[in-house]
Amino acid sequence: MGVSSNPAVGHEPYLAPRGKVGDFLARLRGGDEIAHLLTLIFAAGVILITSLLVYELWINSALSRHTFGWKFFVTSVWDPVFNHFGALPFLYGTVITTVVALIIAVPLGVGAAIFLAELAPPRASDMLAFVIDLLAAVPSVIYGVLGIFVVVPFVRTALGPFLESTFGFLPLFKGPSYGLGVLTASLVLTIMIIPFIISVSREVLMAVPVDQREAALALGATRWESTIRVVVPFASTGIAGSIFLAMARALGETMAVTMVIGNDPRISASLLAPGYSIAAVIANEFTEATGALYLQALIELGLVLFLVTFILNGLARLLIVATEQRGGGTPA
């Protein structure tokens, strides 16, 4: 190549097709195709691992799925001795703790995010956001420890009796309060998910273009009106995304919930009563599960958890991406 002068004539298209094989070999010599192939193998490895995960969950729960069918989700007897497995108490416990946690965390988190994005001086806002991001990195077992030694006594001695005496006529707050229970788990979850909500919401709020705010203020809106009528609606899908993200995290949370929920597979109307969650029952009983059906029932619970968080995470990502694109697209 290139040694003898060989004035080609005619028009050569760019990257002239030298034949697929010839082209591939030429690039192989340079190593580019090898590198491409090698990195592709590793990327495919990620896909493989993920598929394998789904596959393992699926086949290892086959026995349970066939034995109980859809009834698995609507019966509430969990009896390893007689091989009766119904998941309803765990589904209920998971959903109720998550819902209560969201009811407390969303207003607090979004409110704080609005404050940080709209009102706080930028430096203070950045500082606080930094600290809040750190809190999102705290391992869940540590929240569990704090739950056991701080939140449980608090609910047992202060919050529980108070709710009981004030709202005890509602089944929701019927005593007695043991400390360990659904409400405690919800509070611990609240503490765990608030950093997520604040962090993501603050970011989407700050991505709202400045001209949107200025337009509202220029029309004579107060700060609050511009925020609630213009900025928050603009960022609403992103905020919803942050809530879904928090929800997925709360549903899948294992350790902190296991340590404080009381681990009792019964459905009670009262938030003060102990309960159980999907992740907690897997954590507690997996190593002790004797018999194939028992183990497979637990794995089916894992499958359920996987599917639910999968859907929520997908939704969350979609929403966040949608808002960020809207925010990024407008100023240009």
Place this chain on the structure above:
Amino acid sequence: MASVSPVRNAETENMNRQPDNARDAAPSLAKPPEAPAVASSSLRFKVSKLKVFYGSKEVLHGIDLEISSNVVTALIGPSGCGKSTFLRSLNRMNETVRHARLEGQILLDGDNVLNMDVVRLRRRVGMVFQRPNPFPKSIFDNVAYGLRINGCKEKMSDAVEHSLRRAALWEEVKDQLHKSAYALSGGQQQRLCIARALAVDPEVLLLDEPCSALDPVTTAKIEELLFQLKPTCTIVIVTHNMQQAARASDFTAFLLEGNLIEFQKTPKLFTTPSDPRTEAYITGRFG
């Protein structure tokens, strides 16, 4: 051949050089009637009917141009007229742009560059970009980069020193070769990039507005440098500074909206342009 620099390492010599007879044959292949003859130089690039597309947009509409060795050829024209595109076709850097497509023919010493191994082509045709782009490595490692990826191991420091001297940077950096290249000023960084390109001993050096981010003093230094490189290297420089083209080049090509309007010896183009559009441009009536 005047294009052989004083110090050359044997390996690049083998890799990059053609036998002299092959190159001497080149000028006889085609001597275009309008091409200005220069006694000491031969034909290096012969570009014919070059069209370049980005997606479906045609930005060069069939350029015919011959570039002689050992002279400085300047490309001028208003911005967006396709100067960079033309330059980047010569070493096939346009291939890094997705959707870029090229038609026509580019011969380098008689060989079609489109059929060459692109890695070898780029070793023979070096390039300096508009903004200095040193690697985040030491000064030494920047200059040695091209040699290292070519597998050269011996006498690295000699080669580095030689390249830095050719780029007129040696005196300023000889005591800090192992400092980060980012510690240098913009002008020094650009000369470092020139040294980096020179280290692999290219036959051709392409410069795309190398001075547009630099101050006048540094610009003058780089123009002086081009003058000194001329005996050892063919230089093609894109500039939209007409004074620079007039000062530093031997030939000037004027491009407008993807067409080559005029290609002349520089003094002629700037004093008695044959095309009214050229005249309009150099007298500042547009662009």
Place this chain on the structure above:
Amino acid sequence: MNLRTIWRKTLNVTMLSLTGACTLITVSVLFFILGYLVYNGGRDLSWNFFTKLPTPVGETGGGVANAIVGSAKLLFLAMLFGVPVGVIAGVYLAEFSGKTMNFVVRYTTDLLNGVPSIVIGIFAYSIVVVPMRHFSTLAGGFALGVMTIPITVRSTEQFLRAVPNPLREGALALGASKWKTILTVIVPAAASGIITGIMLALARVAGETAPLLFTAFGNQFWSPGWNQPIASLPMVIYTYATGPYEEWHEQAWAAGLVLLGLVLVVNIGTRLVLARKTSVAR
């Protein structure tokens, strides 16, 4: 009209103060909790804690040395397994993948990232523990390794993409092939970012308990080699905190503080490094 203005102004002030109150409540609760941990954990930290094995209940002076070493071993395995896959797949995403593959791989990565950690535990159990027929360090390391992959992939891709294009062009124009450009210019330019991503991934899995419950399991003693059940800091915290003994609780606080310190130091350190890097680049 005037009344309406007053109402609007009052509403403005009230609501804005409310958001401020939200911030105050959240931040102070969070700070209180951390402060409490530091206070309680600090009380029970001692030299023995880091150097001794656990003692039987009732004897004092025990420590969690085996769990500290165990966590280190598990993280080492996680790194060995997860980092190459994560980094190289990240290189694929940033440098080689076409649109479709990029979407597919990213999507899978996000999916894997969202999998609850307890489910990762089930996965590692069925792929490593079941064939080996016993709990092991290997299984725990595998579970943690899987968890590091998505974080590493995404951070690697992100930092590689942030390498300015002129650097690529500079290398290509010198005749470097694509893979040489990647190896000698792009990856080194992104190296500090990539390492940061790896550190953050490790810090995250260092605190994971759920995937270890039925993979690494736990161990009262040293666990030589890679084939036996092994203790780890998060597992010790879980066991001790939920146990009935006062000494255990104290140890749980102390271990919690150590784990938290580790995680926070890595997080703060890497974030500061990144912040400095981006501010220099600007």
